[in-house]
Amino acid sequence: MNLTLKIWRQENAKAKGRFETYKLENISPDCSFLEMLDILNEQLVNKLAHPVCFDNDCREGICGMCGLYINGRPHGPDDGVTTCQLHMRRFKDGDTIVIEPWRAKPFPIIKDLVVDRSAFDKIIQEGGYISVTTGGVPDGNAIPIPKKNADEAMDSAACIGCGACVAACKNASAMLFVSAKVSQLTLLPQGKPEAAKRVQAMVAKMDELGFGNCTNTYACEAECPKSIKRSNIARMNREFICAKVCSEE
Amino acid sequence: MRLVKLASVTKKITIAAVGAFLLVFLPMHMGLNLCIIRDDGGEWYRNVCHFMGTNWIVKIFELVLLACCLLHIVVGVLLTIENYMARPVRYQVPSRTKTHFGSKYMIWTGGLVFCFLVLHFINFYFVKYDLVEGVYTVKTEKLQMHIQDRAMDLQKSFDEGKIGQEELSEKMMGLQMEYLSFFQLMQTGQPAEKLSRDGQELVNLDRKSLEAFVGKDFKDYEPDFYTMCNNLFKDRTYSLIYILALIVLGIHLFHAVNSIFQTFGLNHRKYNGAIEMFAVIYAILIPVGFAVVPFYVMFVR
Ligand code: SF4
Numbered sequence: 001m002n003l004t005l006k007i008w009r010q011e012n013a014k015a016k017g018r019f020e021t022y023k024l025e026n027i028s029p030d031c032s033f034l035e036m037l038d039i040l041n042e043q044l045v046n047k048l049a050h051p052v053c054f055d056n057d058c059r060e061g062i063c064g065m066c067g068l069y070i071n072g073r074p075h076g077p078d079d080g081v082t083t084c085q086l087h088m089r090r091f092k093d094g095d096t097i098v099i100e101p102w103r104a105k106p107f108p109i110i111k112d113l114v115v116d117r118s119a120f121d122k123i124i125q126e127g128g129y130i131s132v133t134t135g136g137v138p139d140g141n142a143i144p145i146p147k148k149n150a151d152e153a154m155d156s157a158a159c160i161g162c163g164a165c166v167a168a169c170k171n172a173s174a175m176l177f178v179s180a181k182v183s184q185l186t187l188l189p190q191g192k193p194e195a196a197k198r199v200q201a202m203v204a205k206m207d208e209l210g211f212g213n214c215t216n217t218y219a220c221e222a223e224c225p226k227s228i229k230r231s232n233i234a235r236m237n238r239e240f241i242c243a244k245v246c247s248e249e
Numbered sequence: 250m251r252l253v254k255l256a257s258v259t260k261k262i263t264i265a266a267v268g269a270f271l272l273v274f275l276p277m278h279m280g281l282n283l284c285i286i287r288d289d290g291g292e293w294y295r296n297v298c299h300f301m302g303t304n305w306i307v308k309i310f311e312l313v314l315l316a317c318c319l320l321h322i323v324v325g326v327l328l329t330i331e332n333y334m335a336r337p338v339r340y341q342v343p344s345r346t347k348t349h350f351g352s353k354y355m356i357w358t359g360g361l362v363f364c365f366l367v368l369h370f371i372n373f374y375f376v377k378y379d380l381v382e383g384v385y386t387v388k389t390e391k392l393q394m395h396i397q398d399r400a401m402d403l404q405k406s407f408d409e410g411k412i413g414q415e416e417l418s419e420k421m422m423g424l425q426m427e428y429l430s431f432f433q434l435m436q437t438g439q440p441a442e443k444l445s446r447d448g449q450e451l452v453n454l455d456r457k458s459l460e461a462f463v464g465k466d467f468k469d470y471e472p473d474f475y476t477m478c479n480n481l482f483k484d485r486t487y488s489l490i491y492i493l494a495l496i497v498l499g500i501h502l503f504h505a506v507n508s509i510f511q512t513f514g515l516n517h518r519k520y521n522g523a524i525e526m527f528a529v530i531y532a533i534l535i536p537v538g539f540a541v542v543p544f545y546v547m548f549v550r
């Protein structure tokens with residue numbers, strides 16, 4: 001396959017970025033998208049040019065590092081996959097592919113396509129955990145948990161914190177991410193004691209960091225590589241209302 | 250970036266709660282509108298307008314409604330600005346993500362509905378408060394009494410010595426002329442339309458003839474929305490604008506109804522289907538219900 005790539009290049013957070021165009025030839029359709037970028041970088045290094053910086057780690061859809069905005073969609077044209085799981089056979093010979101970094105105020109660009117997503121970590125630090133006290137190990141069956149809740153908590157926990165929801169949202173809202181984290185903990189008995197405090201703190205942090213306001217467009221749900229459902233957001237809204245109305249915290 | 254220090258979810262709930270109230274109001278307004286298609290010479294419709302224009306509970310409701318509209322708009326604009334600021338550098342390629350129908354354009358459909366509301370207010374609401382000229386209904390008895398009152402006032406001023414003989418006869422003459430033309434009007438029904446309600450005779454006048462008969466300080470009239478409606482909707486261009494506005498409103502409503510449930514966290518596997526269905530039905534029924542009136546006036550009446 002022969003491709004034309006238009007890639008966002010930016011020296012550092014402060015520098016002014018621009019699009020660079022690269023031509024790539026003889027790319028195998030079985031290449032993964034990141035391998036294709038590796039090939040490009042190899043060629044650039046051979047020409048003593050700076051390689052294109054992009055985040056990645058596991059390359060199997062687990063870590064959530066590989067966020068790229070490809071042709072107007074986070075993680076590219078496939079549903080329910082990360083960029084590292086995307087293959088070149090999804091594109092046609094002669095295609096032009098535009099690659100942009102996640103664009104959101106709370107995700108400043110570090111270099112080229114790499115953005116700083118520590119805003120997510122800061123939200124987690126506000127309450128995306130349970131306070132564990134020491135003591136004897138409780139009996140495994142002492143607390144009954146409905147199968148449905150366990151399943152739903154597991155589904156919500158599938159969020160890998162990739163930030164595609166923010167990237168896809170026209171408002172750069174982080175509601176899907178935050179609601180997945182809130183849901184995962186709230187659905188289980190261990191998370192219940194801190195539920196009211198958690199949801200308020202995490203929402204407050206999210207707002208403070210400059211994410212946009214959710215307007216229920218559900219672009220997040222459409223682009224989430226882990227198929228996190230919008231019902232999580234509804235649950236978080238519900239938790240938030242309950243916490244504000246009923247809780248004393 | 251936050252322009253107002255309220256949690257994003259709180260703002261979302263505010264706009265939804267206020268919107269929910271507006272959703273309750275729409276079917277009511279629609280019901281009132283539909284009275285116009287009853288072939289009774291506007292009796293029902295005029296009664297309804299009379300009630301809506303004079304009942305004090307309605308007046309309070311109206312104030313709440315206006316406040317809600319305002320809040321809805323203010324929060325909506327605020328959210329849009331904040332959301333725009335959350336992405337200072339935009340994407341080069343426009344989003345290709347499939348999203349909920351209408352959801353991306355809420356501020357636009359909302360803006361268009363607002364523009365229509367301004368027109369609507371000028372045509373109807375401001376008439377009610379006498380800010381814009383409409384067609385006015387007056388009880389003939391009241392008109393007559395008003396002219397007599399003015400004659401008595403003149404006589405009194407003369408008795409008290411405030412005006413001279415000359416001025417008195419001059420003004421009395423003017424009043425007589427008015428009375429004469431009023432009498433003529435009552436006989437011929439021209440150029441005004443005669444009606445009756447609760448056994449009382451009423452007459453429809455435009456502002457000019459109204460002022461000619463009773464002067465500028467006369468407050469005992471009410472706008473005749475029935476005549477005004479018919480006149481407006483006979484104009485095809487106006488009807489077209491009205492119907493287009495309703496289509497835009499329908500798009501706004503579809504996302505609105507869905508959103509309200511989501512925002513209040515009313516999401517349940519058992520009822521989600523029903524909610525979606527309700528949104529579709531509501532978003533179609535309301536515009537269609539409103540659109541019946543222009544179609545009826547244009548093609549049936
Ligand atoms: S909710 Fe989905 S899109 Fe958002 S961060 Fe988690 S995995 Fe990524």
Ligand code: FES
Nearest residue numbers: 059063064066084
């Ligand atoms: S590199 Fe880990 S999810 Fe793509």
